[in-house]
Amino acid sequence: MIKPIKDLGQNFLRNDKVIREFIEKIQISDQDSIFEIGPGEGVITKEILKTNREFKLTAIDIDERSIEELAKLHDTRFKLVHQDILNFIPTIEDTNFKIVGAIPYNITSPIVHKIIEKDNLPIKIVLIIQDEVAKKFSNLQKNSYFSFYLGYFYKINYIQKISRNDFYPIPNVDSALITFDLKENIKKIEKIKFSNFLHKVFRSPRKKINKVFDIQTLEELNISPDIRPEDLSLDEVLNLFEKEIKN
16 A cells, blocks of 8 residues: 655545546547556556456556556556656647546646647546536536636536545545546637636636726627626637737
8 A cells, every 4th residue: 555645645546436437437448548647556547457448558657656556567558657747748649548537636737737738639538636626627616717728628527526535545625526528620729828818817707807808899799898707608708819819
């Protein structure tokens, strides 16, 4: 057993039912190329390898103890990489690949940004992340920077809440299982400019949108000046973005 390290944000999943649900959502098939972020003790890794399919699984972990533990697994479909995931993601050259993992809460945002910045986006992402963040990503409660930024590329589904008691050590917050399915025929967009634009939109999320954009622009796009950023639709956001980059 690997002792969790707090500085690495390690909280190991202990619920077999949740693990099985996680594996089911990956929708593993032959010829899949799957990258697992931070396998830790390997509870998800081992369950994936039980699947009777001809896939490739690469597990990436910065913790040398995890690498040593998982090196005991002998499967021709399985590969280990000892590296920081934030440095590894940009090196993935596969197409039609999937990214999965129960990831550290403290680097969730950097991880998803590294993924979206890629030219070759994964066709599916399956993650266990902090529950509050999962709700922001999936627009379960209201629109946010992330629901628009990620939602441009992916259909996002909040699957289920996971109790903090299903982890060791027990974290201070609950988690959630969430999936991302790549949309078809995505129109090319300047990602960095789009991200910066959304940060501008949500700089003061509780203020009316007329505090961010002039009334004339809003009227031209048939957007009410009295709504808040969270009430915008993705189409309205894209129309505002296109108008801004033209000016």
